[in-house]
Amino acid sequence: MLPFSAAAENNKRPILEKLRDAFKDATRVLEIASGTGQHAVFFAEHLTHLDWRPSDIAEHLPAIDQRIVQADADLDNLLSPIELDISDLPWPVSAFDYEDAYDGIFTANSLHIVAWPLVEDFFEGVGETLAEGGVLCIYGPFKYGGKFTTPSNEAFDKTLKARDPESGIRDFEAVNDLAQKFGLTLVADHAMPANNQLLVWKRG
Template sequence: MLPVAPAAERNKDAILTALRPIVARCRRVLEVGSGTGQHAVHVTTALPHLLWQCSDLPASVPGIAARLAEEGSDRTPPPLTLDVAMPPWPVPAATSPEAFDAIFTANTLHIMSFAHVKEFFQRVGELLAPGGVCCVYGPMKYGGAFTTPSNAAFDAQLRAGNPESGIRDFEALDALAGAQGLTLEDDIAMPANNQLLIWRRAAG
């Protein structure tokens, strides 16, 4: 039986709808923390111009590979083993013709430590092609405040399990992105008290 993430099943249509115009001119997407591979299959089925490269920690790679073998296509190549905290990432450089012009991650930055969040943006800055977009989906805080009581409760649950995890401040993420030459293009309200943040690298 293929692994299934209920959250990915619930949010896949909303994410596809939001991403569709953003990646209309992209051709190669790197997903960091693919989990089960559900987003890769769903998005590439609807958007056949995209190649979607899954990646995750070693424990998740076999499940992703099984899903892509059963439900994927030639636009969903085998998943990469990728640890945010262990550079270099096994992907083409920003100057390569095969560089990724979109990097997507969903429900990961509140799971990893903030030190690893910094590593994530550092690698995005190194590897995203000129003109490319970085898309981050998940719950956020603004000005240090939670957007809903349920997000505050979720944050407490996260920190009880791992004090280094927790819902991130939008302003902190925007500063990390800005330090890598990325400019906020959009902040999209999503269902279930989530956001989709879009940063773009200058084309030059």
């Protein structure tokens, strides 16, 4: 049986509605930490004007491949997943089949499950990979002014830190500072269901 994320299933439609606008001018999107591949299949199916490239660490690629096969859909714009470890800088752009950089990058529920140095690596990779005028979209929970948006997010943060003290819900301001360091300007901060945000930056 394929791995399944209930969160990905529940949040895919609200995220799609925001990505329709954020990626309206995009032609090639790189998804970081594709996980089960549920988002990749769904977004490629509904955003047919662009190519969607899933990526993840090696151990997750077989499940993503299998989900794409089982999707039983003619999705020419859903590309094969590639191995990508965000700490492996520079990211292997030459393996992405494009001479030019990606004009869209997306990740969901990833920044809070890794240590802060990996968040820094993520933005460095984005800075090397995202084209001028390209768009970065990040979905997940955030703190603002050092405060949790809800008690449930605070409880979730404690659960994360019990598993890994270096993980946890990130401060929006710290993440935005990193984004600005790599030439990204915040263009939207959407409140999403289940106490999450969809943050959108544009380069240049």
